[in-house]
Amino acid sequence: MILKKLFNKKNHKNPLIISGPCSIESPNQLEETVSQLVDQGIEIIRGGVWKPRTRPGSFEGLGSIALPWIQEVKSKYPVKFAIEVASAEHVEEALKYDIDIYWIGARSTVNPFTVQEIADSLKGTGKPVMIKNPVNADLSLWMGAVERFQKAGITDLAVIHRGFSNFRDTIHRNSPLWQIPIEFRTHFPEIMMINDPSHISGKRELVPLIAQKALDLNFDGLMIESHIDPDNAWSDAQQQLTPADLKKMLSELKTRKVKFEGQKMKSQLEEIRQQIDQADHDLLEALHRRFELVEKIGEYKKLNNVAVLQLDRWKEIFESRPEWGKPLRLNKDLIQEIFGLLHQESIRKQTEILDSE
Numbered sequence: 001m002i003l004k005k006l007f008n009k010k011n012h013k014n015p016l017i018i019s020g021p022c023s024i025e026s027p028n029q030l031e032e033t034v035s036q037l038v039d040q041g042i043e044i045i046r047g048g049v050w051k052p053r054t055r056p057g058s059f060e061g062l063g064s065i066a067l068p069w070i071q072e073v074k075s076k077y078p079v080k081f082a083i084e085v086a087s088a089e090h091v092e093e094a095l096k097y098d099i100d101i102y103w104i105g106a107r108s109t110v111n112p113f114t115v116q117e118i119a120d121s122l123k124g125t126g127k128p129v130m131i132k133n134p135v136n137a138d139l140s141l142w143m144g145a146v147e148r149f150q151k152a153g154i155t156d157l158a159v160i161h162r163g164f165s166n167f168r169d170t171i172h173r174n175s176p177l178w179q180i181p182i183e184f185r186t187h188f189p190e191i192m193m194i195n196d197p198s199h200i201s202g203k204r205e206l207v208p209l210i211a212q213k214a215l216d217l218n219f220d221g222l223m224i225e226s227h228i229d230p231d232n233a234w235s236d237a238q239q240q241l242t243p244a245d246l247k248k249m250l251s252e253l254k255t256r257k258v259k260f261e262g263q264k265m266k267s268q269l270e271e272i273r274q275q276i277d278q279a280d281h282d283l284l285e286a287l288h289r290r291f292e293l294v295e296k297i298g299e300y301k302k303l304n305n306v307a308v309l310q311l312d313r314w315k316e317i318f319e320s321r322p323e324w325g326k327p328l329r330l331n332k333d334l335i336q337e338i339f340g341l342l343h344q345e346s347i348r349k350q351t352e353i354l355d356s357e
């Protein structure tokens with residue numbers, strides 16, 4: 001039997017929206033939230049049953065008693081339901097109540113044993129699975145988790161970008177580090193990528209900004225926490241939206257075209273891209289020239305037995321280049337990062353020269 005995949009990019013022209021409470025708190029809270037979300041066309045509901053918390057003492061979810069409430073709500077409303085599972089027992093329990101979609105949380109994705117256990121327990125069930133990025137900024141762990149599910153024959157897969165944890169407080173509860181999901185997509189272009197602006201922002205005012213940024217970057221969907229009474233929610237009170245606020249936000253988000261359309265637009269784009277190719281060539285030639293000079297100094301240092309690292313000169317470069325970049329409207333941090341890398345490479349090349357026979 002060939003089952004139709006839920007997470008198939010071709011079936012979702014518009015961003016896929018998943019919404020619902022951080023935690024399921026009571027049958028009434030669940031039904032009220034679902035009914036308001038259904039009124040605005042939401043078809044996939046999320047709800048926390050088991051909540052892994054960083055520190056003990058926070059609300060850890062009601063557990064299995066919430067599962068029949070989900071089943072009850074599903075019998076009344078045309079929705080699919082997604083929950084987080086963190087062990088084979090969770091999967092076993094949830095399957096008894098025919099939960100539709102299973103997601104692997106950020107704290108589970110870090111642990112290959114846990115990922116394997118969950119993949120094995122979902123094997124052959126045909127259930128769609130979503131894999132959140134690991135809490136730490138490690139692309140390989142995220143990719144590895146996807147591969148474990150694929151190896152178990154589970155191909156109805158999506159991933160969720162929920163941001164990466166910070167050591168100190170920053171504007172975001174979890175830093176988005178957008179380059180990581182972008183790189184993920186280069187490895188798995190066919191897998192749907194859903195953004196979770198609630199966990200990235202940690203506060204409701206920021207949710208629309210993050211959601212818009214995700215759509216600008218061509219994410220396939222959004223998972224947004226919503227609650228009928230967010231201020232009194234048992235978990236994540238600051239980041240949940242009311243269903244009405246969610247509706248307003250979704251109506252204000254701008255969706256972008258995935259690609260350029262039309263011959264005129266395409267040929268203009270092609271022309272600019274050729275100019276970028278030329279600019280990149282010039283850049284590489286400039287780098288080649290720089291490293292030839294660095295090597296020359298390397299030989300000179302070897303001849304005179306002088307150390308590779310010349311701190312005063314390096315400091316002068318590190319301070320002057322961002323200044324030179326100012327009238328060219330070049331970002332200071334970018335210049336410092338680029339010259340930091342160039343300096344590392346100079347040191348590597350010159351060390352090789354000094355250490356050679």
Ligand SMILES: O=C(O)C(=O)C[C@]1(C(=O)O)C=C[C@@H](O)C=C1
Binds near residue numbers: 294310314347
């Ligand atoms: O000026 C030098 O001594 C160099 O070798 C060049 C260079 C550079 O990359 O610009 C490399 C290493 C030094 O620490 C400082 C500067």
